[in-house]
Amino acid sequence: MKFWKTFDIEVIKFKEGQHEIDFEIDDKFFQNFEDNEILNKGKLTVRVIMEKGANVIELTFLIKGEVELTCDRSLEVFDHPLDITEKMIYKYGSEEREIDENVCMITRDTPSINVAQLIYEFILLALPAKKIHPDYRNDLDDDEDFATEGGFIYFDQEEDENEEKENQEDENISKPVDPRWEQLLKLKNKEQS
Structure with missing residues (x-):
């Protein structure tokens, strides 16, 4: 429970304007997610730039650092650098609900927003579909009939x-x-x- 509290942004305490909140991500962070089979280790810094307005709160996440991945080809462990920028918008409304993947509705008396799950999802989405150790990235694929772009196979x-x-x-x-x-x-x- 203490872990989740450390990722609360107490929006009710902030005045309108721009604010910066920093978080440190380490191995303990990834251990708190049960469905996590891909990530176990990493060291990242997260800066959340919060723009609080009269009717909306806009959060910009700047995530930088490295995560430890296992190569799909050689099963060797390697550090993969990440540099992520994502946005999340919270609009004031009558109830708390998700409008779409980047917009949520909160009430005016919502005391805090927990960003741990968001940070975790942003990191997961930034991982490559094919996790290849840097030593093997220049090797040609055995299958030359397939052309890959962004992890997708095109015929x-x-x-x-x-x-x-x-x-x-x-x-x-x-x-x-x-x-x-x-x-x-x-x-x-x-x-x-």
């Missing part, structure tokens, strides 16, 4: 279709054509003309 459909046509043409050349099929193809081509 070049046009290239696949061209290869398929070439293969069919090669098959047609190497196999003797049955004269009956040849006549049918000629009829078909005449109808299309």
Whole structure:
């Protein structure tokens, strides 16, 4: 319980204007999240710039540091640098609820906003889809048929279709054509003309 309290921003105590709140993230931070299988260690600093207005509170998160990851290819542990900037907006309303992923509604008498879960999610979202040790990043992938961008695999459909046509043409050349099929193809081509 004490852990969660350290990440409370007591918004009710702040006057309108800009304020900065700093947090330190270490290994203990990641141990407080049950579903955490990816991250166990890291050392980051979080600066939250809070812009408090009459009807809205805007939080800008500046997260810098390193987290320890395990390489997907070699299973070696390595430090991955992070430099994250994210925003969260809190609007005053009649009830507390999430409007969308970056906007929440809070009441005017909400005493504090806990940012631990937000920080954790921002860090998780900034991790690469493929965790590759820096020593292996320049190695070519074994599978050259796939082009990856941002962790997604894209197939070049046009290239696949061209290869398929070439293969069919090669098959047609190497196999003797049955004269009956040849006549049918000629009829078909005449109808299309």
